[in-house]
Amino acid sequence: ATGFLSMRMAGTYAMNVFGKPSRSLNCDCERVSQPSLLQTVFLHNDPLIRMRLDESGWIDEVAEVATGPGAAPTARDRANWIRLAWLRTVGRPPSENEVSRAERHLATSKSIPDGLRDLMWALINTKEFVLNH
Structure with a gap:
């Protein structure tokens, strides 16, 4: 309780x-x-925001597929995860430019789950997310 x-x-x-x-x-x-500095600080520092991101379960599901035994995520898998990240945060599909930038980020990340976690964090801190949610 x-x-x-x-x-x-x-x-x-x-x-x-x-x-x-x-x-x-x-x-x-x-x-x-209008977005404010307090909102930005809240999104960056509130432990409940981080807890809800960590406990969402979706990144864990992706991790099982992407890094589990015999895992071989395809370009289609990565594109789908990127699309889902946009839909889960800003409520719209990503543009082609956004997809290509996200794919480059995932390619340079330590792992796909880490890259998606970074991507979700970046999307949550956009003006679009703050204004719409």
Whole structure:
């Protein structure tokens, strides 16, 4: 129960950081949709953000396929994982340019799961993610 309460309290703080109005006015003008420095710091430093990324399970599933016994991920597998990373974060498929940049990053990463983890972290810290989510 304490885990749920702490998550709920952290969610309240996150809502305040991302512009939940205090409801002192009966107007949408109270809400601000511009990204702020506080939001950036929150995304970079909040332990719950990192915990939720680490516990999502999706990267672990990818790791089993990419690095498990007899693993030989194809270019199609990598393209699909990149597409899923975009859909899971910013809610849209990546452009061709974004796919090629992500493929280059995965190729130079220590492992595919590490590269995808970096990619997800980068996407979560984009203005597009902050403004839409």
